[in-house]
Amino acid sequence: MLGGVRPPIASLVVLLLVVAALTVIGLEGIHTGGVPQAVLDGEQRIAADTAVSMRTAIEAEAGTVRRKTHAYQATSTSTPTTTLKALTSGRKAFLGRALLDARTGKLLATGGRTVPLAGVDVARTASGHGEIPPRLVTSGGTRHMLYFARVTLPAQDDPDQDQYQAQNGTERQWLLVVSEALPALAAYGDGRTAQALDASGTVLATAVRGKASPAAAHSGLSAAATRAANGSRSDTDASGSLLGAATGSRRTVAGWAQVASTTGPGTTDDLGLVVLTSRTVPVTTTAADYSRFALEAAGALAVVALLLGLALYFSVQQPLLRLYLSAGRLARGATGDGPAASEELSRPVPVHGFGELARIGRALDSLRRQLLGESGPQEFPARRGPGYRALAVVCLVVVACWSVPMVFLLNRADTATAVPAPVLADQQARTEIATHRIRQSLDQSYTDLSDAAASLAGRSRDAQTEVLRQSLADHRQYRSLYLLDRSGGITLRVGGTPLRTLVHVPRGGGITTVNTSGRIPAIAAYAQVRAVKGKAPAAGVVLFGEIDVKALNSTLPRPKLGSVWVTDGHDRVLAASVGYRAFQSLPESGLTRLVRTTQGAPGTPGTATSAVHDTSSGPSVDAAAPLAQSGPTARLGWHVVTAEPAAALQIPAVQAEQRTMLAGILGLAVAAACLGWLHVVVVRPLRAVAVLVERLAGGDRRTVLHPVNHDEIGSVTRGLELVRQTLAEQDRAARSGHAAAPPRSLRENTLQR
Template structure:
């Protein structure tokens, strides 16, 4: 009986202490931690865009060099022209002899090869990673690729009886390009690409750049990146200098692969983003509330403990002693034990204990022969079950307001403005990342379509197979004729249900229903005069939706959806059904609010919405402002629960709710424990003892628990046996006084 009561008091006091500790730790800094975390993630997203651009360019250079149709008569000059004619960002190009480093052909600006050991660079196995070099006071990226030529017959110095040997030749292609253009969003935000020493290599600003930026942040970011180790995608945040009512916050992230070795690991590049944010002037202090709430709970815990002690524990202990006394008087011999029966049984408490006390008093008189069996009324008042329910209600009076009403974060003011702006900027970065992925798919498909005319059907099939192998984002490639029929296909069965032959090229959807959304890139296959026509007029490449979904997730960005012009989901970072609506009507309205006037892409927007799970920081942005995806009217929508962000008002709401849930759960659990081990057995014993006092001598009373209630049950069983023996003796005509009957019963035992 004591453990559940003691546990109730102790656990509620623990919850009170946790309430003080949890809420006292919530405070408002001049720059909230959520703002610093948002800038860190913005820098990480920007670094991801830079890393992706470099990786895509390096793989494109290697793929172009590997696909070059070199012949035994190819010259370095013609090969270099063919390899670079379609590449706009190239500053300079060169073909080198990989063994000697001799320049074979060059184009554009001179390629800065000082400090590059060509022979050693080309002798390695696998892909050659890009290099960062200096040229004329600027930094450029060098991309490398091997150009393999057909094997040449070597018959000089050969014995006449030996067959001529054939050796394979290679050229080393080197392209110099500027660093990828930075893309940043958020008014006043500046993004820089730094080298390992903290020198800015490229800078871009969105909106009005802040005056007097903290000059020590680049060196601090480079030092922090260096301390995190090379070849990782580590990131962090920094707090710069304060200017008036604004503070400069910075985020840094390494441009390195996050999954094993990559093309950017050796470059030592770091992305630094900075932005001035207003400092928080209104401090929130939850310590007083914490003390008041903890004091109220501690008072309730002590009140419940005292109530259970005086209403349950003490009466039950007295009942336990009275039952033991009557059992000794009924079974043991001696004048002292017989005197136990002459002491009345005090009736304490109410409910089951009072019923048991009255029944014991009736049994005492029956053992003395003063009265016979007594019937007890079937209608009874409230019992100890009602006391347990009242205890739960008392705890709930404290817990329910904590869960539902107190410290509720105001949807309009809980989330700081910079956090909302960061969500919008990161949504725009996500849209830009998705647009780059789709644009690259279209560019790759256009290059393939340009190489199909003039080839045989078998050669075209082989080209499509190689494309499917090299470009993992495609699940199916096929050619359509002018009627929309598929004339050539490689890969999986197409998902298309829309039979159409579009003009031009771009990105589109080829179904409007089904289990999987089908997004496809398409390009026209031009007829070339004097060459055999291709097997179709339009080349389609269905993009694997899993590849698109893998681009969407980012830390602290929440759920990400790509929707079409009707706000139906095409891809998502979470589970979804094809062409379903967004999970919340507020998100749908937010996505539609990004739509601009006819013929325009629209503008990004953000808001704080509240749902049943609490407030969330949401944003929506048009997928693209230009390019093949601009006219689609697609959107990117993100929703991050505010609970996942370190926002003081939301933290206070969370911890207040947690305290209420803990208090209600532990209080109900302890009172339920008391009901199981004490109240429910007492109800059973009350029924049995009333039957025994009413004349039932046949029902054997088996103690179930080894506690106070079990001891009372054992005592009742001894009294039942004594009464049954006396009744048997009375029926046989040998009944004596109560003391003799009890004495004889004792001797027989």
């Protein structure tokens, strides 16, 4: 079905015309006016990243309250006051706290400010077995977050001992409710405003960075963002972008995102919170138009396609079809009888085309004369001119003259100016948000470990082992928990085998690395275990918790942020969103230089920075930021580095380069495929047939000609085999002593004449 000379030639023309059409469609679809789409997409992703940070903070706080309650060892003599104090001591974030009877809703104990419980059905809230999600409530015109946790106490034998014991049941259950302010909202990137909105569009919190003003609430963007969030379905990413009013040469762009889980049911889904970010960006006044270039390039390729089609039609297809008819006529004349066969052989074989077809035509005419007895075998010169293989190469070179400039020369994006400044600033802002998210994770690990270390003081070894096992079960980010004595030896361990190679007993607490080599970087949180007077000394003085690097790696990826790396103070990779080796250098030297530019004066944390680097795969939008300016990771000198290929962003200049290159590659691929097809089914068989027919005309009667394909060349081969058999019979007759005579039909025709 794919044989013959027609399909590859027709496919070449049609597919090149398709590539020309795709060139017009692809390049005309690039819009460069006003605000680039990459800027809108960047603002949407910044809002989504900010929403993720807020959701993480809410979920972490809810989890801390639940774990604190779960770890509390209540006794039958526990009172509401002592229980509330034990559950909420040491937490400065609580505005108010209350302990209620889970069945009756009776207030048992309070602390701090009054907890706004209006509208909270305590019995219904405490019922069930799942986690109680936090709620957003209003008190005195201010919105608060309420976090809940169940407190289960053992039953008492004597109900008179505790007036708060349930009248019917075997155990007491209380409900802990704590009130907190909304998690702190941060704006990232100079000139950006971030706002937290409730389901009605009311602004709950605002953060401003640099020279920016919270104008979004007055421009209708907050209402538009709330409507879009409320109308979004659960199967969407619950984020989007908006365009605000224009002021002079600048225009407001905004992004919104729901503070809800996009991967499944979460504790923040029912809060109705929406994050809105906005800033003003310069409006592009000089729009590049690629329509004319697209039409010119497509027109040139269409002309090339038609010219190649005509050239192949007149130089290959038509001569081959004529040769096919001539070979059939010669075969009929060699095997037939009567005047018709004589007439077939009496007509000379015309020589069409050049190269192999011309050689075959001349050899066929020689065979015709040999059949008539007019001549003997004829030798053909071994030196031959260019053939159809050279024609195929010339055709490929003609298409390459169009494709190669498209791939390497035309519409090349300038690395220094292709990426708009707002897109570069967005990459830097998203990198800062990534550092905040990683810092959140590490700080939470340190807080959890500090709580575990505090509960170890003054307890027996068995009790400490149970505490560590429970902590390991509650905090999945740890792979191993162990206690060190003053000499650095491990005295108690739960979980996996420690990866540490550095033996040291640090003071205080924080985050550190405990190895400098190996396949896996060992990042660990550590905290001191205090001694208690009057009790046996603790089994260890420092509690270490090695953080599973997979848990840290899972916090790094974000859509369109690119590759993300966490590096130590020597610019070696500790964690990454892509495959890496422990303690290896960053993959590009430009990234290492970028990290070093973030470093400020000695003793200062440095500032975030960004740049566009030219890599082997094209321009890359890169940014780096110090991991922390305060907290347990501040003195480590760690950085977060991101690199996103510009081709992945909707930047007009990069899109034009990418689509131009794609058109050139497609054109070259189509030409190579179709001309290769032509070479396989036409050129190569023609070369083989030309050699065989010249040998046959030179006297070789032994080589049997087998047709390989069922096409024109196969028919020519079958005809030549019939001619070979006829000539072989003549040669055998001559060797047996009889005169070589032409076919009977020819003798009769000669006698008649």
